[in-house]
Amino acid sequence: MAWLEPLLAHFALYPAHLFLLLFGIALSKSTVVLSSLLPPASVMLLASISISQPSLTVGEVWLAITLGAALGSILSFHFGALIMRNKLSTGLLTRHEEKLQNIRRKLENNGVLVLFGSRFIAVLRYMVPLAAGMLPLKRFRVYCVSLFSAAIWAALFVGITSGALLIIPPMI
Numbered sequence: 001m002a003w004l005e006p007l008l009a010h011f012a013l014y015p016a017h018l019f020l021l022l023f024g025i026a027l028s029k030s031t032v033v034l035s036s037l038l039p040p041a042s043v044m045l046l047a048s049i050s051i052s053q054p055s056l057t058v059g060e061v062w063l064a065i066t067l068g069a070a071l072g073s074i075l076s077f078h079f080g081a082l083i084m085r086n087k088l089s090t091g092l093l094t095r096h097e098e099k100l101q102n103i104r105r106k107l108e109n110n111g112v113l114v115l116f117g118s119r120f121i122a123v124l125r126y127m128v129p130l131a132a133g134m135l136p137l138k139r140f141r142v143y144c145v146s147l148f149s150a151a152i153w154a155a156l157f158v159g160i161t162s163g164a165l166l167i168i169p170p171m172i
Helices: 004-013 015-028 041-052 058-085 094-118 124-133 139-162
Strands: none
Touching: 004 015, 015 058, 058 124, 058 139, 094 124, 094 139, 124 139
């Protein structure tokens, strides 16, 4: 734990680095490739937000997480579109093929609600935007829903960590 003290001192001196760290964590936890390699989002974000409180305002922390999470969902959406455009889906996603088919069916029926709700469920956070990219959904609608759900998701994390939402348990 000797490494923690210099790290905290660094972030205290350079709040922009902390902003980028929060952005990067939220981005990676919303992206299909990186998310499965990292610890749970709740652990990473709650720890990072706690560290950030002396250096960044609540609004800056919320903004970093919102932008990172929304961009991660949008990148996953475009990755899904790339898969379909280049016919890369054969063999690439066979591990999650059944889950993707189920998500596709739900997206075709209730696209906006499924896309919004997926933000609050760990694996679906990146699988649903990926599947949405494989369907002919309107980009603007996906962008808006991704940004709106990311803003609420970030507000929950920031609110819980800052003590404003003590009665609501964190969503993974």
